[in-house]
Amino acid sequence: MRFDWIAKYWPLLIDGAIQTISLLVISVCVGFVLAIGLAFAQVSGGLLSRNLSRAYCTFLRGTPLLIQLWLLYYGVGSLLPLVPGLRQSFLWPILREGFFFAAVSFTLNFAAYQAVILRGALLSVPKGELEAGRAVGMSPFTLVRRIWLPRAIRIALPTIAGEVVLQLKSTPLAFTVTVMDLYAVAYKVRQDTLLVYEPLLVVTLFYVALTAVIARSFKFVEAQVPIRR
Amino acid sequence: MPQTSVAALQVENIHKTFSGLEVLRGISLEANSGDVLSIIGSSGSGKSTLLRCINLLEKPDQGRIIVAGEELKLKPARQGGLEPVDRRQLERLRTGLGMVFQSFNLWAHRTVLENLIEAPIHVQGKSRREAIEKAEALLAKVGLSDKRDVYPAFLSGGQQQRAAIARALCMDPAVMLFDEPTSALDPELVGEVLKVIRDLAEEGRTMLLVTHEMAFARDVSSHVVFLDKGDIAEQGPPQQIFDAPLTERARAFTSGFSR
Numbered sequence: 001m002r003f004d005w006i007a008k009y010w011p012l013l014i015d016g017a018i019q020t021i022s023l024l025v026i027s028v029c030v031g032f033v034l035a036i037g038l039a040f041a042q043v044s045g046g047l048l049s050r051n052l053s054r055a056y057c058t059f060l061r062g063t064p065l066l067i068q069l070w071l072l073y074y075g076v077g078s079l080l081p082l083v084p085g086l087r088q089s090f091l092w093p094i095l096r097e098g099f100f101f102a103a104v105s106f107t108l109n110f111a112a113y114q115a116v117i118l119r120g121a122l123l124s125v126p127k128g129e130l131e132a133g134r135a136v137g138m139s140p141f142t143l144v145r146r147i148w149l150p151r152a153i154r155i156a157l158p159t160i161a162g163e164v165v166l167q168l169k170s171t172p173l174a175f176t177v178t179v180m181d182l183y184a185v186a187y188k189v190r191q192d193t194l195l196v197y198e199p200l201l202v203v204t205l206f207y208v209a210l211t212a213v214i215a216r217s218f219k220f221v222e223a224q225v226p227i228r229r
Numbered sequence: 230m231p232q233t234s235v236a237a238l239q240v241e242n243i244h245k246t247f248s249g250l251e252v253l254r255g256i257s258l259e260a261n262s263g264d265v266l267s268i269i270g271s272s273g274s275g276k277s278t279l280l281r282c283i284n285l286l287e288k289p290d291q292g293r294i295i296v297a298g299e300e301l302k303l304k305p306a307r308q309g310g311l312e313p314v315d316r317r318q319l320e321r322l323r324t325g326l327g328m329v330f331q332s333f334n335l336w337a338h339r340t341v342l343e344n345l346i347e348a349p350i351h352v353q354g355k356s357r358r359e360a361i362e363k364a365e366a367l368l369a370k371v372g373l374s375d376k377r378d379v380y381p382a383f384l385s386g387g388q389q390q391r392a393a394i395a396r397a398l399c400m401d402p403a404v405m406l407f408d409e410p411t412s413a414l415d416p417e418l419v420g421e422v423l424k425v426i427r428d429l430a431e432e433g434r435t436m437l438l439v440t441h442e443m444a445f446a447r448d449v450s451s452h453v454v455f456l457d458k459g460d461i462a463e464q465g466p467p468q469q470i471f472d473a474p475l476t477e478r479a480r481a482f483t484s485g486f487s488r
């Protein structure tokens with residue numbers, strides 16, 4: 001076992017970790033907001049929005065993430081330069097990067113999984129607690145904001161924690177669209193040094209540490225509202 | 230305003246049908262300020278539905294609802310039944326109707342205090358300080374000061390129901406609506422909740438009380454309504470309903486509860 005390469009490659013490793021964490025945080029946060037809309041569309045929307053939301057979730061959960069990423073990167077990515085003025089706009093440096101496509105694709109995918117979980121959680125909030133909110137004169141929006149959604153998120157929290165860890169483990173796919181994430185860095189080190197195991201071991205430790213941080217954070221949040229079992 | 234001459238709550242000709250089943254067949258009630266109106270009747274006679282129609286948790290098919298002189302404006306809904314013309318008006322009138330449910334329905338993700346200050350802050354727009362001050366006074370009144378920061382799941386049924394009553398009182402409702410407040414409780418916990426309700430009756434709160442506690446109803450009510458199959462079969466002062474009912478139906482029902 002040789003680890004002397006770390007001295008030379010640690011800045012790259014840190015950069016890779018930052019890319020991985022950024023992809024995770026962006027896709028989880030933005031995806032969660034999208035999921036709230038998707039879930040409510042299914043629980044209390046009209047026929048059209050309900051079916052659109054269902055179709056979205058079925059499609060994105062039913063196809064491999066790698067294919068979604070490539071469709072976006074090679075498909076939409078090759079169309080973007082044709083949009084008039086886009087190449088000259090200040091957004092172009094971002095839109096040109098693989099990172100942008102990975103972030104969008106992971107976000108859309110996470111939103112679909114999260115929406116299904118939230119939908120179930122929204123439906124499992126006791127009807128009586130919602131009626132109690134209406135009975136004290138809450139508007140529909142206040143009811144959602146103060147009772148229905150927070151209550152559902154509490155119910156879904158343990159499941160959400162698991163989904164975030166799964167999402168972390170999907171991030172290495174970004175490597176296939178030129179993102180220098182943790183996995184890509186390990187790949188580069190292997191190419192440069194011809195070491196087989198050591199770089200993989202080091203990034204594995206990173207992933208384990210990240211997973212532990214995620215699990216801890218969710219435990220902490222869950223502990224804020226004790227539930228009697 | 231001549232508040233005293235206006236009924237606190239007036240309900241006229243409420244009809245409600247559930248998929249062909251006529252549950253309420255034209256119920257009219259009136260509660261003046263300070264009245265304690267008990268509603269009794271066998272299970273399935275429509276007592277809960279009546280209370281739920283009054284604050285529109287259930288859409289009546291027909292009828293008028295007037296809270297402290299203000300009529301709730303209703304219009305026919307597309308799916309049948311009546312719906313509010315103005316959602317804001319309904320929300321405002323609901324704050325004047327304090328509902329207490331059989332199953333408590335405290336918000337499980339909020340502590341007792343948070344349950345109490347939720348609506349005063351987020352519906353009535355009161356300041357947090359003002360809401361907390363009022364909530365603490367009401368918690369003391371129902372004997373729950375020491376449970377202020379506890380989550381509902383850690384309370385007994387009796388404590389949860391007392392907290393739910395305090396939550397409703399926080400809004401200063403003109404009328405309290407109780408739907409069998411002690412029916413979900415273990416027998417040894419019924420007394421503590423009835424005591425709170427009795428205190429409210431004695432201080433002149435206007436309330437509609439659906440209950441199976443006949444001795445209690447007889448004691449605290451100013452007026453008793455006996456509901457049978459969606460009709461008011463008989464109503465009058467408690468002495469009449471419990472001791473000398475005029476109708477056979479009421480006699481058959483109350484004699485089942487003779488002490």
Ligand SMILES: Nc1ncnc2c1ncn2[C@@H]1O[C@H](COP(=O)(O)OP(=O)(O)O)[C@@H](O)[C@H]1O
Nearest residue numbers: 247248252270271272273274275276277278279
């Ligand atoms: N949401 C509903 N859908 C269909 N039927 C209902 C509904 N709520 C109540 N009912 C029926 O209406 C009747 C009266 O119910 P309810 O008002 O709960 O009676 P009570 O409170 O006097 O026991 C019952 O036959 C019940 O089955």
Ligand SMILES: [Mg+2]
Nearest residue numbers: 276277278409
């Ligand atoms: Mg009932």
